[in-house]
Amino acid sequence: MAFMNVANYLQIIERAWRSCNGQTLSIFLSIRHDHAKLKNYHIESPENIVEKFLPAPIDELVVYHLKCLYSMGIGDFLTAYQLQSALVQAFTKILQAQKDENWSLPIMYTISSDLRVIAQQAENQRVGVNDKPGEYLEKAAECLMGCFRICAADNRTDDRDTKRKGMMALVNQLFKVYFRINKLHLCKPLIRAIESSPFKDTFSLSQQITYRYFVGRKAMFDSDYKAADKYLSYAFENCHKLSRKNKRLILIYLVPVKMLLGYTPNRVVLEKYNVLEFWDLVQAVCQGNLKWFDEIMEKHEIFFIHCGIYLIVDKLKIVAYRNLFKKVYLILNTHQIPVESLQTALEFLGQDVDLDETQCIVANLINEGKIKGYISHQHRKVVVSKQNPFPPLTST
Amino acid sequence: MKPLNIYIKGQCMDMCPAAEIMLRENKRLLHILETLPRASNSEKPVADRKKVVKCYSRSAAGKAMENPKYLRPTNVLLRTINYLLQDVLTNTRVPWNVTYDFITDRLRSVRQDMIIQNLPVIDSIKILQPIVNFHAYASYRLCEESLNHFDPVLNKTHLQECIKRLLCLYDEYERIIEKITNDDKMVQENRPRFEALYVILNLSNPESVIRALRLPETYKNKDLKLAIDVSLNYIRGNFVRVCKHLRDLQYLLLALSSLHLPEIRKKVLQTMSVAYNSKNLTFPLEILKNLFLYNTVDDVISECKHYGLHCDQDNVHFLKDNFNRNQTLARPTRLNFLDKQVEDRDIVHLILNI
Numbered sequence: 001m002a003f004m005n006v007a008n009y010l011q012i013i014e015r016a017w018r019s020c021n022g023q024t025l026s027i028f029l030s031i032r033h034d035h036a037k038l039k040n041y042h043i044e045s046p047e048n049i050v051e052k053f054l055p056a057p058i059d060e061l062v063v064y065h066l067k068c069l070y071s072m073g074i075g076d077f078l079t080a081y082q083l084q085s086a087l088v089q090a091f092t093k094i095l096q097a098q099k100d101e102n103w104s105l106p107i108m109y110t111i112s113s114d115l116r117v118i119a120q121q122a123e124n125q126r127v128g129v130n131d132k133p134g135e136y137l138e139k140a141a142e143c144l145m146g147c148f149r150i151c152a153a154d155n156r157t158d159d160r161d162t163k164r165k166g167m168m169a170l171v172n173q174l175f176k177v178y179f180r181i182n183k184l185h186l187c188k189p190l191i192r193a194i195e196s197s198p199f200k201d202t203f204s205l206s207q208q209i210t211y212r213y214f215v216g217r218k219a220m221f222d223s224d225y226k227a228a229d230k231y232l233s234y235a236f237e238n239c240h241k242l243s244r245k246n247k248r249l250i251l252i253y254l255v256p257v258k259m260l261l262g263y264t265p266n267r268v269v270l271e272k273y274n275v276l277e278f279w280d281l282v283q284a285v286c287q288g289n290l291k292w293f294d295e296i297m298e299k300h301e302i303f304f305i306h307c308g309i310y311l312i313v314d315k316l317k318i319v320a321y322r323n324l325f326k327k328v329y330l331i332l333n334t335h336q337i338p339v340e341s342l343q344t345a346l347e348f349l350g351q352d353v354d355l356d357e358t359q360c361i362v363a364n365l366i367n368e369g370k371i372k373g374y375i376s377h378q379h380r381k382v383v384v385s386k387q388n389p390f391p392p393l394t395s396t
Numbered sequence: 397m398k399p400l401n402i403y404i405k406g407q408c409m410d411m412c413p414a415a416e417i418m419l420r421e422n423k424r425l426l427h428i429l430e431t432l433p434r435a436s437n438s439e440k441p442v443a444d445r446k447k448v449v450k451c452y453s454r455s456a457a458g459k460a461m462e463n464p465k466y467l468r469p470t471n472v473l474l475r476t477i478n479y480l481l482q483d484v485l486t487n488t489r490v491p492w493n494v495t496y497d498f499i500t501d502r503l504r505s506v507r508q509d510m511i512i513q514n515l516p517v518i519d520s521i522k523i524l525q526p527i528v529n530f531h532a533y534a535s536y537r538l539c540e541e542s543l544n545h546f547d548p549v550l551n552k553t554h555l556q557e558c559i560k561r562l563l564c565l566y567d568e569y570e571r572i573i574e575k576i577t578n579d580d581k582m583v584q585e586n587r588p589r590f591e592a593l594y595v596i597l598n599l600s601n602p603e604s605v606i607r608a609l610r611l612p613e614t615y616k617n618k619d620l621k622l623a624i625d626v627s628l629n630y631i632r633g634n635f636v637r638v639c640k641h642l643r644d645l646q647y648l649l650l651a652l653s654s655l656h657l658p659e660i661r662k663k664v665l666q667t668m669s670v671a672y673n674s675k676n677l678t679f680p681l682e683i684l685k686n687l688f689l690y691n692t693v694d695d696v697i698s699e700c701k702h703y704g705l706h707c708d709q710d711n712v713h714f715l716k717d718n719f720n721r722n723q724t725l726a727r728p729t730r731l732n733f734l735d736k737q738v739e740d741r742d743i744v745h746l747i748l749n750i
Contacts, residue, residue: 305610311602315631315632356687357640360634360635366671374671376672377672377678
């Protein structure tokens with residue numbers, strides 16, 4: 001490979017183009033393939049040599065690709081972004097012109113993922129005072145939407161050759177962009193497009209996993225924890241066991257969701273995937289140890305914020321309250337728990353709360369069905385149900 | 397094609413271009429606050445050249461937005477803002493809602509000039525800060541005004557737009573390497589308060605508090621920490637604590653946060669009507685009044701009734717079946733204890749931050 005010259009490279013592309021070999025073309029248009037690292041492929045003006053070997057329209061793609069490699073080689077990602085973006089747009093036109101065939105989809109997968117990666121690099125290189133943060137990624141997303149529209153609209157072609165099969169890969173790329181620039185609301189129409197697609201379950205497993213990972217995170221963000229559990233569990237269970245990094249990523253979101261739904265993760269699993277940050281949290285929540293809980297929140301604040309789970313982990317405090325109050329109930333062994341006792345327990349665990357606030361916390365738990373009973377303000381008592389006053393969280 | 401990064405530099409050294417004064421005088425389009433006093437209403441209004449301010453006009457096809465003669469440079473824009481928020485704000489010629497409309501329109505044209513010229517980051521920051529303060533203050537000051545006179549939604553849109561732009565500018569400023577010492581001090585001092593304002597304005601939106609949590613520690617002063625705490629407790633549903641901490645916020649932030657009270661109170665009453673659900677037991681109104689910042693016990697009674705809960709003289713009967721979830725939110729009201737703190741003349745200082 002290392003010795004293949006550019007002429008040779010162009011010949012391979014020419015052959016692949018003639019035989020409609022999308023797979024090969026995608027490899028040779030990738031910025032991540034071995035050839036991209038070789039200096040002799042970093043060509044500032046490749047027009048002449050490319051034209052000698054390649055017919056239109058594939059020549060345009062290769063010209064942009066080689067120029068892009070050149071820009072990346074000299075570390076100019078802003079120009080590289082412009083070139084890759086032009087490449088994707090040129091490809092979009094080719095794709096649109098190819099009626100009733102979808103062999104070129106692999107090219108689309110590669111160049112769209114490359115576009116996103118380069119846009120990310122360009123973000124870090126922004127110099128102008130004038131461009132807004134996230135602008136390159138946003139423009140990259142627009143560019144990908146161009147491809148997406150063509151794929152989604154290709155509904156006359158029969159199932160074997162339809163470009164609609166390319167939708168999920170694009171959606172996944174778009175998810176990655178939208179999550180990075182924090183525009184989650186833009187995910188909704190994409191999800192709808194996939195959910196209503198007849199190919200919903202026929203996309204490749206790896207795409208399904210990525211898709212559900214993001215849809216699960218989105219559901220989590222919208223506080224729809226049951227759905228989040230469903231999607232993230234699918235992703236975790238199906239993700240290949242050697243993809244440790246990905247499994248860990250999924251787990252970071254799945255663990256707090258599961259805990260909120262009343263399940264306790266197993267220490268062995270947390271240890272295996274190197275997310276022991278959660279183990280203390282699990283124990284603190286189970287014990288209702290609010291002091292410890294606060295300490296963990298402070299200690300891992302940056303980790304939680306960075307992963308975007310700070311707020312959901314913070315919600316576990318409510319579960320911790322419930323577990324603490326249940327302990328007080330079991331110790332006092334009465335159905336009429338004095339609010340003072342609950343407050344004492346809270347204060348003992350470093351919570352600076354008065355009676356009103358304690359009542360407010362209990363009121364929320366009753367309202368959410370986590371405690372069965374009612375509060376009597378006159379007697380300052382929480383009167384809990386004789387049957388099952390603290391129903392298991394999994395049932396609420 | 398001209399290069400994209402070259403912007404026009406304004407040359408208009410007055411608050412309003414001369415041509416616009418003439419035009420509006422002739423067409424009788426001057427605002428009353430821009431005219432000289434007249435002997436009688438039948439006389440044609442004459443422009444008071446020191447008081448006319450360029451008004452906002454939408455960009456449209458064929459309209460020359462880029463004529464430097466009609467655009468004001470930074471120092472003129474800042475002078476215009478000072479004039480509007482100092483002299484006009486305190487005028488007694490017209491009712492406050494009229495003043496508000498006037499200032500809002502003219503500030504909008506200030507923003508427009510700013511954007512067309514793509515002014516430097518630090519200039520834009522200086523321009524936007526008082527504008528944000530003004531809209532924040534107005535949203536509170538006019539919260540009881542009839543909807544015919546004041547549109548809270550529109551005001552909030554202006555406010556969101558300005559504050560978001562301001563926060564983006566702060567981010568951008570952070571990335572700029574060369575900083576001028578005086579300006580830097582100004583940004584360091586002001587930014588936490590505006591970050592806090594964004595959190596308070598979007599109390600129910602988790603994204604805003606996440607942004608605040610991610611800020612470098614240097615910006616997390618007392619105000620911002622308090623705003624974060626209020627927001628987190630709001631998300632947890634601990635409204636007793638939310639209201640307790642609201643009181644410690646500084647004036648503008650407290651005023652802005654009070655607009656969330658109708659929402660907070662609805663959630664509180666809804667939760668309580670489940671948690672305190674009882675045919676025999678009641679809950680004292682006085683406590684509700686104190687906990688949730690009502691002005692009077694009568695206000696508590698009317699809000700309880702608004703949601704279908706029964707009250708006697710001193711107590712409310714919580715029954716979960718009586719609570720009407722579909723009832724619309726009550727309108728916000730001004731807080732007596734807050735209005736006592738600040739007099740009209742202080743407002744100028746608060747808004748201009750001087």
